[in-house]
Amino acid sequence: MLDDVLSRARGLIGRWEDEDCGTVTVKEFCRYAAAVDDVGYLRRARALEAAGEPVEAPPLFLAATMSWEDGPAEDELRPDGLAVRESPCTQGLPVRQVHGGQSVRLTRAPLAGTRVTASRAVTSAERKHGRSGDFVLLGLTTRFTSTDGAELTAVDETIVVLDALPKGTAA
Secondary structure: OHHHHHHHHHHHEOOOEEEEEEEOOHHHHHHHHHHOOOHHHHHHHHHHHHOOOOOEOOOOHHHHOOOOOOOOOHHHOOOOOOOHHHOOOOOOOOEEEEEEEEEEEEOOOOEOOOEEEEEEEEEEEEEEEEOOEEEEEEEEEEEEEEOOOOEEEEEEEEEEEEEOOOOOOOO
């Protein structure tokens, strides 16, 4: 199965897919801030909005948003609990994944009212062997841009793809 993941991934390297994230709003910014318990941001954002001033997104807002849709129903999730969108190159394969790390480049905070596009590509794929066996390392990059093409945030991440655990085996 790992050979299938590797083959799929190598065929996608450098092929960017765009997703229209829509126009970001103060309400979305505040929901994110509430989720990370940033009460100070909530107060500042609402005060700026009430005064008619521009409101910037919290620093990690774009990088932390898993999806721009409502999200899949539980029965649409993969066995490892991830949405298909967060599982590149693994559709229909009995594999599991863990995130191996992430780096975020914050270039410019979007303002409420900005239309955002997320462009995502597989950037690398390699088979490795470790103490627990073989695995595939996938490198992914997501670039968030405004309509004028300016980069707002970029996220480089690594996903570790492993064979599915045999039934009855604990992780």
